[in-house]
Amino acid sequence: MKFSFKNDYSEGCHPNILQALTKSNFEQQAGYGEDEYSLKAKTLIKEKINNQDSEVFLVSGGTQANLIVISAILKPYQCAISAAPGHILNNETGAIEATGHKVLSIETPDGKLRPSDIIPVLEGHSNVPHQVMPKLVYISNSTELGTIYQAKELEELSAFCKEKKLYLFMDGARLGHGLTSEISDLTLEKVALLTDVFYLGGTKNGALIGEAIVINNPVLQEDFAFNIKQKGALLAKGRLLGIQFMELMKDNLYFDLAKHANQQAMKIKNALQKKGVAFLADTYTNQIFPIISNELISVLSESFEFFVWKKVDENSSAIRLITSWNTGDEAVNRFIEIIETEL
DSSP: OOEEOSOSOSSOOOHHHHHHHHHTTTOOOOSTTOSHHHHHHHHHHHHHHTOTTSEEEEESOHHHHHHHHHHHHSOTTEEEEEETTOHHHHSSTTHHHHTTOOEEEEOOSSSOOOHHHHHHHHHTTOSTTTSOEEEEEEEESSOTTSOOOOHHHHHHHHHHHHHTTOEEEEEOTTHHHHHTSTTOOOOHHHHHHHOSEEEEEOTTTTOSSOEEEEEOOHHHHTTHHHHHHHTTOOOTTTHHHHHHHHHHHGGGHHHHHHHHHHHHHHHHHHHHHHTTOEESSOOOSSEEOEEEEHHHHHHHHTTEEOEEEEEOSSSEEEEEEEOOTTOOHHHHHHHHHHHHHHO
16 A cells, blocks of 8 residues: 555544544534534634634535635625635635635745735726725635745735735635744734634644634624525534534644644655755645656655646656655655665
8 A cells, every 4th residue: 555645634533533523422412513512612712812702613624614704705896815826726616716706816936925916916906896806815824835924924914904904814724734833933823813714724634524714803703604504514413523623622632733744744855855855845834845856756656645746847846745643654764765765
């Protein structure tokens, strides 16, 4: 069997979650997120962000979270702004556009957005009322390229969005990995302070399924639950999500799992760097993008699954390697062994 570095959700869930699901299996609980586990999970999340006024909504997946948040926030004539690699642009089958909202793309070298990137878009959509109105800035942390926002960057972007009356929405599918990166100075509390909406991704960090949408802007909280129901995301057995986030929020488990994934990726990155390998982006999370020869890709493909991200030239390509909360030393050491032998 091949080791997989293709994604960070190939495994099931952390044993603590499985144990909690089994232990509570025969209990009768209220439905639609009113069970004691969902309520406890939401309380724990509010404690961790240090904001009791935020509202927390549990849904099953990242695309679902993005779709519901953006379609709920925007009026019919408003649109979202995203960096070109953004998930809502490339990996959601036009879900946002299907709700009637255009997504404006911005090319950036590292997958992040800065005020200077957004200004030309705003200036280019000033022909009122003949063009869509940019209203929401969509970012990811970590990004699709594995890069992260530092505190100062998010502060500047948040201040800019407030000045321009734009909503700031952070896709947190890999937020745990972003915040536990060895170079990150950003905290979960600050994310909650600086964004209108963000979510904590569970699917890619130890849960079976689940994302926790956190709405910090009180204006956007009103009637949001109706959107959850209308989009088919309000689970009758909401306990499934509540139990998982309750366990993830206990004893810092969520961040410990993300940190482990990051550390395993950095072992591979360091080994590649020692061999002089260049990278598509300088990342410190659980996603790395080494540029290697097509010959080496063929050799590695015999033992590992991974995604060939981008052709660089006729002889080489950038591959994406992703480690997970459950990536063991055996897989990492085997990859490094091949690298040291072949390079």
